[in-house]
Amino acid sequence: MQTExxxxxxxxxxxFGFTPFPAVAxxxxxxxxxxxxxxxxxxxxxxxxxxxxxxxxxTGGLPYGLDVxxxxxxxxxxxxxxxxxxxxxxxxxxxxxxxxxxxxxxLAEGEASGWRITGWMEQVxxxxxxxxxxxxxxxxxxxxxxxPADVVRRAHDQGVLVAALAGSARHARHxxxxxxDIVVAQGYExxxxxxxxxxxxxxxxxxxAVGPLPVLAAGGIGSGEQIAAGLALxxxxxxxxxxxxxxxxxxxxxxxxxxxxxxxxxxDTVRSRALTGKPARQLRTEWTDAWDDPAGPGTLPMPLxxxxxxxxxxxxxxxxxxxxxxxxxxxIVGRMTAERSVQETFDxxxxxxERAIDRINRIAGRDAR
Amino acid sequence: MQTExxxxxxxxxxxFGFTPFPAVAxxxxxxxxxxxxxxxxxxxxxxxxxxxxxxxxxTGGLPYGLDVxxxxxxxxxxxxxxxxxxxxxxxxxxxxxxxxxxxxxxLAEGEASGWRITGWMEQVxxxxxxxxxxxxxxxxxxxxxxxPADVVRRAHDQGVLVAALAGSARHARHxxxxxxDIVVAQGYExxxxxxxxxxxxxxxxxxxAVGPLPVLAAGGIGSGEQIAAGLALxxxxxxxxxxxxxxxxxxxxxxxxxxxxxxxxxxDTVRSRALTGKPARQLRTEWTDAWDDPAGPGTLPMPLxxxxxxxxxxxxxxxxxxxxxxxxxxxIVGRMTAERSVQETFDxxxxxxERAIDRINRIAGRDAR
Numbered sequence: 001m002q003t004e005x006x007x008x009x010x011x012x013x014x015x016f017g018f019t020p021f022p023a024v025a026x027x028x029x030x031x032x033x034x035x036x037x038x039x040x041x042x043x044x045x046x047x048x049x050x051x052x053x054x055x056x057x058x059t060g061g062l063p064y065g066l067d068v069x070x071x072x073x074x075x076x077x078x079x080x081x082x083x084x085x086x087x088x089x090x091x092x093x094x095x096x097x098x099x100x101x102x103x104x105x106x107l108a109e110g111e112a113s114g115w116r117i118t119g120w121m122e123q124v125x126x127x128x129x130x131x132x133x134x135x136x137x138x139x140x141x142x143x144x145x146x147x148p149a150d151v152v153r154r155a156h157d158q159g160v161l162v163a164a165l166a167g168s169a170r171h172a173r174h175x176x177x178x179x180x181d182i183v184v185a186q187g188y189e190x191x192x193x194x195x196x197x198x199x200x201x202x203x204x205x206x207x208x209a210v211g212p213l214p215v216l217a218a219g220g221i222g223s224g225e226q227i228a229a230g231l232a233l234x235x236x237x238x239x240x241x242x243x244x245x246x247x248x249x250x251x252x253x254x255x256x257x258x259x260x261x262x263x264x265x266x267x268d269t270v271r272s273r274a275l276t277g278k279p280a281r282q283l284r285t286e287w288t289d290a291w292d293d294p295a296g297p298g299t300l301p302m303p304l305x306x307x308x309x310x311x312x313x314x315x316x317x318x319x320x321x322x323x324x325x326x327x328x329x330x331x332i333v334g335r336m337t338a339e340r341s342v343q344e345t346f347d348x349x350x351x352x353x354e355r356a357i358d359r360i361n362r363i364a365g366r367d368a369r
Numbered sequence: 370m371q372t373e374x375x376x377x378x379x380x381x382x383x384x385f386g387f388t389p390f391p392a393v394a395x396x397x398x399x400x401x402x403x404x405x406x407x408x409x410x411x412x413x414x415x416x417x418x419x420x421x422x423x424x425x426x427x428t429g430g431l432p433y434g435l436d437v438x439x440x441x442x443x444x445x446x447x448x449x450x451x452x453x454x455x456x457x458x459x460x461x462x463x464x465x466x467x468x469x470x471x472x473x474x475x476l477a478e479g480e481a482s483g484w485r486i487t488g489w490m491e492q493v494x495x496x497x498x499x500x501x502x503x504x505x506x507x508x509x510x511x512x513x514x515x516x517p518a519d520v521v522r523r524a525h526d527q528g529v530l531v532a533a534l535a536g537s538a539r540h541a542r543h544x545x546x547x548x549x550d551i552v553v554a555q556g557y558e559x560x561x562x563x564x565x566x567x568x569x570x571x572x573x574x575x576x577x578a579v580g581p582l583p584v585l586a587a588g589g590i591g592s593g594e595q596i597a598a599g600l601a602l603x604x605x606x607x608x609x610x611x612x613x614x615x616x617x618x619x620x621x622x623x624x625x626x627x628x629x630x631x632x633x634x635x636x637d638t639v640r641s642r643a644l645t646g647k648p649a650r651q652l653r654t655e656w657t658d659a660w661d662d663p664a665g666p667g668t669l670p671m672p673l674x675x676x677x678x679x680x681x682x683x684x685x686x687x688x689x690x691x692x693x694x695x696x697x698x699x700x701i702v703g704r705m706t707a708e709r710s711v712q713e714t715f716d717x718x719x720x721x722x723e724r725a726i727d728r729i730n731r732i733a734g735r736d737a738r
Contacts, residue, residue, distance in 0.1 A: 003732055014732070168636060188557065189567035197635050198558035198567040200589030200598060201700040205635060220569030229569060229598035231732055232725045266566050266574060267537060294663065331570040356601045357733045363372055363383070363600055364726045368737035 001227070001353060003236040005182065005214040009034060009063050009138055009161070013350060014237035015227065016184075016216055017342075018067055018141075022051040023249040026058040027342035032350075034237075036065040036141055039128045048128055052135045065139030065163075066132045070125045070147055080307070087308050090297050095312050098290050102324055104315050126151075133158055139182075141165070143193065146178035165218070167195025167202070169209035176210045183210050184239045187219030191242045191330035193280045194219065194271060200233070207234035222332035224352020228360065240349075242330040247342045256320040257327055258339070266334030275313075275328065277305030283326035283333070287316065370596070370722060372605040374551065374583040378403060378432050378507055378530070382719060383606035384596065385553075385585055386711075387436055387510075391420040392618040395427040396711035401719075403606075405434040405510055408497045417497055421504045434508030434532075435501045439494045439516055449676070456669065456677050463666050464681050467659050471693055473684050495520075502527055508551075510534070512562065515547035534587070536564025536571070538578035545579045552584050553608050559588030560611045560699035562649045563640060569602070576603035591701035593721020597729065609718075611699040616711045625689040626696055627708070635703030644682075644697065646674030652695035652702070656685065 006014035012032035019025050025035030037055065042048035055064060129151060132140070140147070140155050141163040147155075155162045156179075163182035166172035172183045185206035187199025197205070199219040207215045217230030218239035230238045244250060245261055252258050260283060270284040274291035277300055282288065291299050299305045316324045340348075361368035375383035381401035388394050394404030406424065411417035424433060498520060501509070509516070509524050510532040516524075524531045525548075532551035535541040541552045554575035556568025566574070568588040576584045586599030587608035599607045613619060614630055621627050629652060639653040643660035646669055651657065660668050668674045685693045709717075730737040 001732060002734060169634075187567065187569070189570050197700055198556065198589050199569045200556070200567065200595055201558050201635050201703065204592060204594055205703060220567050223573060225573055225602050226569055228601035228729060232597035232601050232729050233594050234725075234728075265538075266570050331566055334570065334574060354733070356603075357729065357735060359603075360597060360601050360726065361730070361735070361737055363370060364723070365371060366726060366730070366737040368730055368735040 001231075001350065003214070003231075005216075005236040006034075011063060013346075014231070015346070015349060016065075016237055016239045017244055018239060018241040019244045019250070021244075021249065021251050022055050023058075023251065024244045024247055024342055025064055026055050027247075027249050028244070028346065029059045029062045029064045031343050031346035033346060034063060034065065034139070035059070036067050036139065038067045039125075039132070040067075040069045040143075042128055043124055045127045045131045048131045049134075052132065052137075056135060063138040065141060066128075066137050067141040067143055068125045068128050068132075068147075069143045070122050070145065070151075083303060083307055087300065087304055088297075091300060091308055094290075094297050095308060098287070098324075099312055099315065102286070102321050104312075104321050104324070105319050107311065107315055107318065122148075129154070133160075139163055141184065142180075146175045146180060149178065152179045163216070165193075166206060167193075168197060169202075169205045171195075172206040172210045172215075176213055180213075182214050182216060184216045184218050185235070186239070187217075188271070189281070189331040190219030191269070191281050191333075192328040193276070193278050195279075199230070203230065203233040203235055219330060220332055222330075222335050224349045224354070225356045226332075227349060227353045228356035232360075242332050243336060243345060244342065245327070245329060246336045246339050247345055248339050249342050252327075253317050254320050254325065256322055257317070257325050260322070260325060261327070261329060261333055261336055262338065264329075264333045264336075266331045269329060269331055269333060273299035273305060275306065275309065277302035280328055281330055282328045285324050285326040287324040287326060370600075370719065372583070372600075374585075374605040375403075380432060382715075383600070384715070384718060385434075385606055385608045386613055387608060387610040388613045388619070390613075390618065390620050391424050392427075392620065393613045393616055393711055394433055395424050396616075396618050397613070397715065398428045398431045398433045400712050400715035402715060403432060403434065403508070404428070405436050405508065407436045408494075408501070409436075409438045409512075411497055412493060414496045414500045417500045418503075421501065421506075425504065432507040434510060435497075435506050436510040436512055437494045437497050437501075437516075438512045439491050439514065439520075452672060452676055456673055457666075459666050460669060460677055463659075464677060467656070467693075468681055468684065471655070471690050473681075473690050473693070474688050476680065476684055476687065491517075498523070502529075508532055510553065511549075515544045515549060518547065521548045532585070534562075535575060536562075537566060538571075538574045540564075541575040541579045541584075545582055550582070552579050552582060553587050554584050554604070555608070556586075556588030557640070558650070558700040560638070560650050560702075561697040562645070562647050563588065564648075568599070572599065572602040572604055588699060589701055591699075591704050593718045593723070594725040595701075596718060596722045597725035601729075611701050612705060612714060613711065614696070614698060615705045615708050616714055617708050618711050621696075622686050623689050623694065625691055626686070626694050629691070629694060630696070630698060630702055630705055631707065633698075633702045633705075635700045638698060638700055638702060642668035642674060644675065644678065646671035649697055650699055651697045654693050654695040656693040656695060 001013040015033040017028035020038040025037040028035035161181040164175040214236035217235035222243040370382040384402040386397035389407040397404035530550040533544040583605035586604035591612040
């Protein structure tokens with residue numbers, strides 16, 4: 001499965017795998033794809049350096065990339081305390097009430113909440129980049145907005161391609177104007193932050209808008225048939241995130257969450273502002289329902305919502321409070337029904353792709369070998 | 370573009386075109402596809418007979434079908450007056466206020482509202498069927514729920530295949546249990562009544578759920594690349610509705626509406642209950658905004674909403690009140706930028722399909738002729 005882009009990056013298959021877990025990212029690269037490690041959880045630069053060292057040791061010189069989060073709206077010069085002060089008491093009480101309703105225990109004294117607003121601040125992302133540019137990464141992806149001009153320059157000076165996620169042709173054109181190299185066109189059905197245009201419609205629109213810049217198709221892709229569909233839409237590769245969450249290499253924080261993912265159907269996700277304040281697709285839970293209920297106080301804008309719920313989410317995860325336990329994931333969660341290794345998952349993708357090509361050639365009346 | 374289903378129906382291309390306009394349906398069939406005439410607007414059986422006569426004269430013996438609407442929830446035994454009485458005065462006042470705000474003139478004395486609830490009642494659909502079975506239709510499609518058992522039997526006795534639209538694998542299994550022959554898997558991005566699962570995810574799920582029953586991919590398909598994608602997902606054909614609305618043969622009730630469709634982008638639709646009480650994708654307008662506004666009274670359930678707004682919609686259409694003027698249409702409205710004949714539209718679809726097959730074979734490293 002070779003495109004101009006996959007050749008340029010030196011990978012066997014134009015399959016890009018996004019994951020927060022180094023063991024998964026490395027395994028995707030070893031399987032012949034392009035592993036992209038999500039950096040948002042690395043608030044300490046040393047942790048990122050440790051995991052990139054590990055990636056180097058486990059990818060055998062094959063290429064991989066890093067995904068950082070630099071929000072379009074900067075919150076520089078504003079400390080966490082000042083942002084905390086902007087959160088209404090009504091919303092804090094709603095968090096307490098919702099947790100109390102489900103008897104969620106408190107964290108122990110001094111136990112840190114896992115996910116903090118700091119991961120979403122530009123300075124943290126820049127510290128991550130200072131570490132990352134010390135490694136031979138081949139791709140730098142940005143999940144929110146276009147990366148700043150100096151970051152794009154620095155990447156290009158080091159021969160690193162820059163990718164950015166887009167949910168509309170307008171976003172994509174903005175990225176192209178910012179000098180990025182690859183647009184990830186991510187449709188409505190994707191996990192995490194996502195827009196309203198479905199992948200089937202979005203990908204060709206983005207290809208038309210930014211071509212000849214290469215476009216990756218993202219959202220709703222978890223099988224070889226879906227890879228074939230994404231490529232048929234004009235993409236130079238596909239970008240898969242959700243499918244790796246139930247691989248055996250994934251270090252999910254909770255077995256109960258893995259069980260929920262394996263049991264969920266395609267209709268069990270919701271595009272909700274509950275997690276970050278921006279619409280992000282995730283498992284639908286009693287937690288998202290509470291935030292999306294018109295009778296409740298509703299969500300706060302980014303970055304307030306993320307700060308407000310950070311500790312609550314840690315408590316829900318730590319104590320595996322099933323009705324509230326969720327995670328960002330796309331509609332393809334419905335086909336994630338068994339834990340398998342990354343290699344098995346990848347092999348099934350490439351086999352399914354070949355089957356889809358055979359079938360569509362029969363339909364098209366082509367004699368294809 | 371040949372599948373088992375297209376061969377069985379005797380059409381050159383596995384492209385099914387749904388349209389409320391006989392001239393469009395006949396032209397789709399003549400172009401080598403399978404035209405499906407939407408019957409919902411034919412409340413008088415004679416009108417349907419007249420248009421099916423016309424179809425017979427203009428399809429040269431090539432196959433075509435009919436789409437009827439039989440709601441899953443029957444409202445038999447309840448007259449229009451009794452249903453009218455269930456509409457709260459608050460909602461009637463909201464209609465009057467919204468129309469007054471935009472200075473929408475009244476209809477003239479005796480001028481009928483175009484779209485009435487009756488088109489959605491089973492008895493009307495049955496009258497349509499009595500007419501339709503007198504013609505050599507090859508397919509009967511039902512847009513809401515599974516058709517009743519006796520209708521399926523009657524169709525099969527006459528050698529007519531039965532199709533039903535599904536927005537989830539569960540719906541699709543229900544249709545299969547009802548003995549239908551074809552499932553139209555219609556994704557979130559489609560125009561008209563639609564669910565929340567995007568086409569990319571829905572089609573393979575439905576194929577898995579009801580195979581070997583043939584599945585058509587619907588929603589987000591308006592180019593040859595999108596046809597290739599739909600077929601790559603395992604469908605035995607594609608079902609296109611929106612794309613025909615801006616063909617030269619389409620008898621739209623308003624030039625202003627055609628202009629709005631040509632100008633709209635993929636982000637200019639909304640999945641709203643404003644038209645019928647069930648979520649249906651349509652152009653986003655100040656009319657849909659008013660109904661979707663949490664500050665307003667909100668929509669009523671089907672069939673009350675359709676009855677409530679029928680006259681208002683007729684007035685908006687007749688007087689071409691631009692801010693309120695809308696129509697059901699899918700997200701592919703963004704690529705509907707020029708009026709062309711059905712034949713030109715169809716040729717562009719088949720050419721784009723061949724290009725997509727060439728490209729994906731290059732990616733797959735196949736030598737395909």
